[in-house]
Structures are given as C-alpha cells and as structure tokens.
Amino acid sequence: KQEVTQIPAALSVPEGENLVLNCSFTDSAIYNLQWFRQDPGKGLTSLLLIQSSQREQTSGRLNASLDKSSGRSTLYIAASQPGDSATYLCAVRPHSGAGSYQLTFGKGTKLSVIP
Amino acid sequence: DARVTQTPRHKVTEMGQEVTMRCQPILGHNTVFWYRQTMMQGLELLAYFRNRAPLDDSGMPKDRFSAEMPDATLATLKIQPSEPRDSAVYFCASGPGEGAVYEQYFGPGTRLTVT
Numbered sequence: 001k002q003e004v005t006q007i008p009a010a011l012s013v014p015e016g017e018n019l020v021l022n023c024s025f026t027d028s029a030i031y032n033l034q035w036f037r038q039d040p041g042k043g044l045t046s047l048l049l050i051q052s053s054q055r056e057q058t059s060g061r062l063n064a065s066l067d068k069s070s071g072r073s074t075l076y077i078a079a080s081q082p083g084d085s086a087t088y089l090c091a092v093r094p095h096s097g098a099g100s101y102q103l104t105f106g107k108g109t110k111l112s113v114i115p
Numbered sequence: 116d117a118r119v120t121q122t123p124r125h126k127v128t129e130m131g132q133e134v135t136m137r138c139q140p141i142l143g144h145n146t147v148f149w150y151r152q153t154m155m156q157g158l159e160l161l162a163y164f165r166n167r168a169p170l171d172d173s174g175m176p177k178d179r180f181s182a183e184m185p186d187a188t189l190a191t192l193k194i195q196p197s198e199p200r201d202s203a204v205y206f207c208a209s210g211p212g213e214g215a216v217y218e219q220y221f222g223p224g225t226r227l228t229v230t
Contacts, residue, residue, distance in 0.1 A: 036221075042224075043221035102160050102163070105158040
C-alpha cells in the first residue's frame with residue numbers, strides 16, 4: 001500500500017526566504033505526482049503536476065522536483081511571501097492496475113510566512 | 116471560470132439524522148471523486164465515478180454511506196444515519212478523464228459536524 005509522508009508537518013519562515021518542502025512515497029511505481037495548496041476553509045488548488053518521466057516542473061516562484069527511484073519530491077518556493085502561507089499537500093497516482101485513478105495524499109506541511 | 120461547486124458549505128446535524136451533500140462537477144468532466152478530510156487521517160478517497168458509473172466505493176462505510184450521480188451535472192453523497200465520527204470536511208473533485216496529463220479539480224468542501 002502506497003504511503004506518502006510530508007516532513008515537516010509545520011514550517012515558519014521569515015518573508016523573503018527560499019524554502020523547500022519535502023514529500024516521500026514508499027512505492028516508486030507512480031504515474032505522476034501532484035503538489036496542491038490548501039487555504040484554511042478552502043478546497044485544494046493544484047500547483048504543479050510532474051509526470052513520472054519528468055524530473056521537475058516550474059511555475060513562477062515554484063519548482064517541484066521528482067526522484068522516482070528514491071521515492072522523493074521537493075517543492076521549492078523562492079522569495080517566500082506572506083500570501084504563500086497555506087498547507088501544501090503532495091499526492092501520487094499509481095502507475096497502473098486497480099486503483100490507478102486514485103490519488104494518495106500526504107498529510108501536508110503547514111507553511112507560515114512571517115512578514 | 117469553470118469550477119467544482121459543493122452545497123451546503125457547512126452542515127451541523129444531530130446524530131442519527133440523514134445528511135446529503137451535493138456536488139456539481141466542471142462541465143465536460145467525466146470523472147468525479149468524493150474525499151473526506153480529517154486531522155487524523157488526512158485526505159481519504161471515498162468513491163469514484165467515471166461517466167456516472169461508480170467504479171470504486173471501497174473507501175466508504177457501506178452500511179451508512181451512499182454515493183450516486185443522477186446525471187452528469189450532479190453527484191450526491193448521503194450519510195444515513197450520521198454519527199459523530201463522520202464529522203469531517205467532504206470534498207468533491209472532478210477531472211477530464213484519463214489521459215497523458217491527469218488532474219483533479221477540487222470543490223471548496225462541505226464541513227460536516229455531527230453532534
């Protein structure tokens with residue numbers, strides 16, 4: 001059974017710092033990995049999706065990397081801003097077989113960016 | 116701006132009462148997912164529909180939960196009878212179906228409190 005772990009559970013940084021959020025998964029047979037952002041009381045917003053054949057994806061100040069063989073992904077946020085404060089979740093989709101549509105989520109990292 | 120909508124946004128009910136949550140997927144999406152989010156378990160998949168047919172509801176307690184798609188624009192999740200342990204945020208997500216790049220788009224959630 002796939003397990004997704006995100007460390008740390010919470011992170012507080014001063015504004016302007018670059019930071020890295022970590023995600024690890026136990027089964028490397030994945031189709032893709034997705035990073036989401038969740039604001040309090042809101043749903044999830046997809047930030048980046050990395051296909052299993054890709055090494056990284058970039059969107060603005062965000063860069064996500066994937067090392068499938070070691071079961072790890074990182075989300076790099078450059079020049080953090082208070083508006084980046086949210087919970088960040090990663091989710092993996094299995095490569096094939098029963099349940100290949102199913103995303104398995106980590107429990108998230110709650111990020112606070114202090115002005 | 117296409118988005119997934121969910122109603123109600125908040126629901127407080129007493130134990131034993133029936134609860135119905137509704138979801139309108141993004142027009143044209145043929146896959147619909149129901150998730151439950153709690154502090155302890157994180158996000159868990161309850162049910163998955165493709166082209167309105169239920170493909171997997173193994174995540175749902177069968178004795179009290181039911182999920183349906185009466186038509187392509189409406190998905191429902193019903194709990195009868197509700198219990199305090201059902202208190203959680205229930206998310207609906209929709210997607211454009213299988214493909215090279217697959218993403219799920221989440222609604223804002225229904226926060227359920229069972230007293």
